[in-house]
Amino acid sequence: MSKKDSEVGDMMSSTDLITLSRHLIYQQKKHTQATGDFTLLLTSICLGCKFVSSAVRKAGLANMTGLAGAQNVQGEDQKKLDVIADAVFVNSLRSCGRVASMVTEEQEEAIIVREAKSGAYTVVFDPLDGSSNIDCGVSIGTIFGIYKSDHPTFSEADALKPGREMVAAGYAMYGSSTSLVLSWGQGVNSYALDPALGEFILTHENLQLPPKASIYSINEGNYQSWNEATKEFVEGCKNPKDGSKPYSARYIGSMVADIHRTLLYGGIFMYPADKKSPDGKLRLLYECFPMAFLVEQAGGKATTGSKRILDIQPPNIHGRAPIYLGCKEDVEAIEALYKKHNIE
Numbered sequence: 001m002s003k004k005d006s007e008v009g010d011m012m013s014s015t016d017l018i019t020l021s022r023h024l025i026y027q028q029k030k031h032t033q034a035t036g037d038f039t040l041l042l043t044s045i046c047l048g049c050k051f052v053s054s055a056v057r058k059a060g061l062a063n064m065t066g067l068a069g070a071q072n073v074q075g076e077d078q079k080k081l082d083v084i085a086d087a088v089f090v091n092s093l094r095s096c097g098r099v100a101s102m103v104t105e106e107q108e109e110a111i112i113v114r115e116a117k118s119g120a121y122t123v124v125f126d127p128l129d130g131s132s133n134i135d136c137g138v139s140i141g142t143i144f145g146i147y148k149s150d151h152p153t154f155s156e157a158d159a160l161k162p163g164r165e166m167v168a169a170g171y172a173m174y175g176s177s178t179s180l181v182l183s184w185g186q187g188v189n190s191y192a193l194d195p196a197l198g199e200f201i202l203t204h205e206n207l208q209l210p211p212k213a214s215i216y217s218i219n220e221g222n223y224q225s226w227n228e229a230t231k232e233f234v235e236g237c238k239n240p241k242d243g244s245k246p247y248s249a250r251y252i253g254s255m256v257a258d259i260h261r262t263l264l265y266g267g268i269f270m271y272p273a274d275k276k277s278p279d280g281k282l283r284l285l286y287e288c289f290p291m292a293f294l295v296e297q298a299g300g301k302a303t304t305g306s307k308r309i310l311d312i313q314p315p316n317i318h319g320r321a322p323i324y325l326g327c328k329e330d331v332e333a334i335e336a337l338y339k340k341h342n343i344e
C-alpha cells in the first residue's frame, strides 16, 4: 500500500461517520415496539430535503428563480421554488404510506391521504421558508413538525393541536452547505448533507443553547409599530443599563437561517405582533411550533411574550402568532417586560 493509501485508511478509521440513517436505525432498535413507520417517514422528509437542496443549487441556472404567477392562501406571491418545493414534499410524504394528513403553507386546505395505514402521522410544513431571499442566493430552508395522526378521523382537526403534542420537528437549511436539524424529543442534532455521498452526516450532537448570549435578531424596520416591551428590550440590547457591552444585531430575513444561527451561536430571535399585524407574522403550525420545539429541546424558551408558544391551541391551520425565542434568560427578560407594561 502506498503512503497516500495508508493515510486515507487512517482518516477513515479515525473519523466516526454517523449518518442520519444509522442514527434512526439505532433509535428504532432502542424501542422494542418500534414499527419502523417513523423511520420511513423521516426518510421521506430527507428525500424531499435532498431534492429541494439540489433544485436550490441550480435555481439560477435552470430558470427556477422568480415568481410562479399565483398567490398562496396568505395572499403572498408564490415563487417558482415555493411551488416546486411544495410539490416535492407533498409527493414524497404521500407516497411513503405513513402520512394520513398534511398541512402546507402553500395550500389553503389540509391534504388528507385516505390510503394511509393506521398508526400514521400528520406533517405540517413550510416547504420553502425565506422565499424573498431565493433570488439573491441567501440561505433559505424547509420547516416541518410531526404529530401522531388521529387517523382515521380524516379531517383537518388532526393538525389543530398545541405544538407540545408534536413527536418531532426540524428544518433543513439550504445555505453554504445543506444542514438538517432535527429533534424527536431527546435533544437536538444537526446533520450536514455530503453532496458526494448523498447522506446527512452528524455534525452537532445534542445542541445546547447557553442561558444568555449577546445577539438580537429582529426586523428593526418595524420599530415604530412595536409594543413598549419590545422597544425597551431592543433599547437595552443597544445601551445596556449596567454598562456592559452592547448586543450584536443579526437579521437574515429567513426564519430558518436566523434560528440556525441562534441555535449555534446563541441569542434571541423576535417577530412580535405590531400595529400592522396584530397577530404577528409567522405561522403557528409550520413556523412557530417546530422552531419552538427545537429551541426548547436545546434548553431555550419560546414565548408570545405572555404565553408559551407550544401551549397555544391553533385557531385554524394557517393562524399566526407573535414569537420571541432563544436563550432562556433573554426570553425571560422579554416576559418580564410584558408583565411590566401589562401586555397580554
Ligand SMILES: O=P(O)(O)OC[C@H]1O[C@](O)(COP(=O)(O)O)[C@@H](O)[C@@H]1O
Binding pocket: 076, 105, 126, 128, 129, 130, 131, 132, 219, 253, 254, 255, 256, 271, 281
Ligand atoms: O421580511 P420580514 O417581514 O422581516 O419577514 C421575514 C420572515 O418572513 C418569512 O420569510 C416568512 O416565510 P416564507 O418565506 O415561508 O413566507 C420568515 O422566514 C422570516 O422570518
Ligand SMILES: [Mg+2]
Binding pocket: 126, 128, 129, 130, 255, 287
Ligand atoms: Mg416561512
Ligand SMILES: [Mg+2]
Binding pocket: 082, 105, 126, 127, 128, 129, 130, 131
Ligand atoms: Mg414558505
